[in-house]
Each structure stands twice: as structure tokens, then as C-alpha cells.
Amino acid sequence: METGLARKTGIVTGAGSGIGAAIASRLIAEGANVVVADINFEAAEAQVEALRSEGGNALAVRANVVYEAEVVAMVEQTVSTFGAVHILVNNAGLTRDMRITKMTDADWDIVVDVILKGSFHCTKAVLPYMNEQKWGRIINISSRAHLGNPGQANYSAAKAGLIGFTRAMSLEAGRNFVTVNAVAPGIINTEMIRSLPHWDKIRENAEKTTPIPRVGEAEDVADAVAFLASERASYISGDVLHVTGGRY
Template sequence: MTDGNQRVAVVSGAARGIGAAIAKRLASDGLAVAVLDLDESACGDTVAAVRDAGGRALAIGADVSDEAGVEAAVARIADELGAPTVVVNNAGITRDNLLFKMSVDDWDAVMNVHLRGAFLLTRAVQKYMVEQKWGRIVNLSSISALGNRGQVNYSAAKAGMQGLTKTLALELGPFGVTANAIAPGFIATEMTAATAERLGVSFEDFMEAAAAETPVRRVGLPADIAHTASFLISEGAGFVSGQVIYVAGGPKD
């Protein structure tokens, strides 16, 4: 592809972990990538990896829960990379606790980043998709959407991502836009390492226990999610929309 007809993707929470893996995979697929995270300077490694491999990437600092900030970020992306027609809503945080210990601030923080952030970023990008009669939306859900002790806020947010996805598929499908969700199982990232630390166990033991409960007998890697996102964003996935794909090493209800 030349710069003139190259697809442009926006990946939120792309400074590290799953988001970084997705950004680098999409770049290898031939897309230009806007690497969006709260701290623009933190995006440097991901952007450098894309550019070193010959791709085009732009670091963008924005709080996905801030309406004005998201609108400004997307306008900059359109100006510097081109009109974005792919959005991956990956930005997320955890504020885990049992219900009776959870503060309203912890509830709101998780909802704002996951759900409000996905809403704002998708809304800002969809006009470019509609104009071009083509688009791909991939939202990151989680197996926690099925319920997970100590994560009432995170579980609710990730379940909400699935409802958001199905509604986007209905509304935007007539304009050539697909919307799908990926629901990862245990993925070895800084976030799961932090969970292990919170629980007072080593990350190695935490991963070993998770692998033992997974039918394929291993934990997931960010690359596993990136592969799935690559498929959903591909031209060949144009008849796949409104789906939730559990990438969890085995079946989930």
C-alpha cells in the first residue's frame, strides 16, 4: 500500500502489553498505526518497533475518558496519518476489590476508561468509517465478563463492552463497518503480574496455576490476541460482525 490508500488504525492502551502487540501486528499487516495511551512518551517503544520494521506509526497521548482530548487526538491522527477507519478499544485499568470494600471512585474509574473511553473513541472515528463506507471496530472484553470474584467493576465493564459491540454492529453494518469483541482469558502481561502481586503469589506460580486450569495447558500471550485482532480487521473478515470471540485456551460459556 502507498500512503495515499493505506488503512489507518487507532489502538488505545498501546504503550505496552496486548495493545502494543496489536499495534505492531497491524503495522506488519500493512496498516499505519496511531499508538494511543495516557502518556505519549510511554508510546515510544511501540512506535520505534513499528518504524524499525518499516511501518508508519504516531504516538498519541490522550485520556480516553476525556471527550475533548479524544476529539483532538483523532483530529490529529487524521491530519498526520490519514483518516482512521480501524479502531481497537484496548485501554483498560483494574481497581479490584470485593464489593463491600469497593469505593465509588474505583467503580467510576474502571467504567470511565473501559466503557466511556470506548464510546468516545469509537464515536470520534466512526465518521471517517462512514465516509469511506468501510471500517473495523475491535473491542477488548474479557472472560471476566462472565463474572469474577473481586472484580465487580471490571466484570461489569467488560460485559458492557460486549453489548456495545453488538449494538455498533447493528448501527454501523449498513455503512460497511464491522464490530467485534475479543474476550481474552489469562494473558501474561503487566496487568496480570500486578494481580499476582496483589494476591501475594509469585507471577510464575500464578501462571502455572492458570495454565493447569486451561485446556491447552498454557497461558495466553499478547500475540494470541494480536492474531485474532488481525483476522477481524482483515478484508476477509467482512462477514464477521457482532461476535464475541473468547481467546482463552478453551471453551467459555
């Protein structure tokens, strides 16, 4: 099926590892140019090297999405290198899990800032280009945690907020044929979750309780993102696609 992604240009934040790296690789496989943006430049460079060895057009950019000036510079570098920006995947994120009585302002702020303020900065910086060219795809990586998880008040609030942001932006951006959607993954086998103290138990439990009895892989999320980025999804906007193996 023709995706229409060949020669389009996408920015994927937090693409130095995990889900973002898989999304970058998937977009490259569809023929897109990809900017691998990450606060960790070494990780971004390593991903770009791998993507170039697959024959892809990729560029590593160091950007902390919390800071607007760094995001604006990232978008300017994208446009000066590839001539346009068509796709933005707001994927950068992190967790600081603990019960709320132990949670500090710093634990709250960093999670909410990276997920919400980061998505705000990146969206604000790419939209003028997308509006002008009358074509754009913005895909926000939320989480099944938007429904609420114990020990994740900060993360659940940010991921639920990202869905509100997605809906508001879809209403603002639609008139210029820019779609804005969210993808909400369940338990995905990446370093973020493997580093949790009870990973083996989490995995075992997921295999028992998920309708599709396995944990998800980063590629499962990348497939959903590639669909929403494609020409095939041009009339889908303001929606949330769950990639949870049927677990809610």
C-alpha cells in the first residue's frame, strides 16, 4: 500500500533510543528523511549512523525539548537540511515513579515539562511550516497511563494532558490539512520499562492479563505512527490509537 511518505521529512524527538528509534527506522524504511532529535546527542548520532547504513537520509540533532530556543534551532536545522518539515512525532518522555506523598516538585516538574511543555514547543515551532505547505502530521506519544496508574500521578497527568493537547491542536490545525493524533502504548519492551525494579514480574503479569498475551515491542508502536503519518490517514484527526494488545 502506497504510504506517500517517500521524500517527506519527519522530526522524531527522543529518537536516540527505544520507541523513538524504532519510529525513526520505520519512517526511513518508507523513504522519509528523518531528524533524530534527543537530549542525548551521542545516542542520536549512533541511531543516525545505523539509519545511514540502512541507506536512509538522517540527521542527528541535540535538543532538550523543554527549552524553546533549542526546539526552534532544531526545526530551523531540519528545514535548512531537508527543505521542509512534514511530520512531527512528540515522543520524548521519561518517568519519575513514586507515591504522591514522596513525590517532590522536581519529580513533578521534569515529567510534566518534558511531556507537555516539550510537545507544546515542538508543535508551535513546526506548525507555521505545515500550515504554509497545507500538509502536516503531528503524532503525540501518550500512554495507556492516561487512564491513571498508581505511582505515576505525574506521568498519568502529563499523558492525559497530552490527549487534551492533541484534541485542541487538531481543531486549530485541521483547516490547513494538518492532522494531529495521539498513540497510547501499553507495556512496551524498552529500556524505560526494563529498568523498573520488578520488570520480570511486570512482564509475566502482562503475558497473563493482556488479551494478546505478550508485551509490546517498539516496532508495534512504530507501525501505528507510520500509519497515522501516511497519506492513508489523511481524514483521521484528534484521535487516540491504543497500542496495548487490547489491555485497558
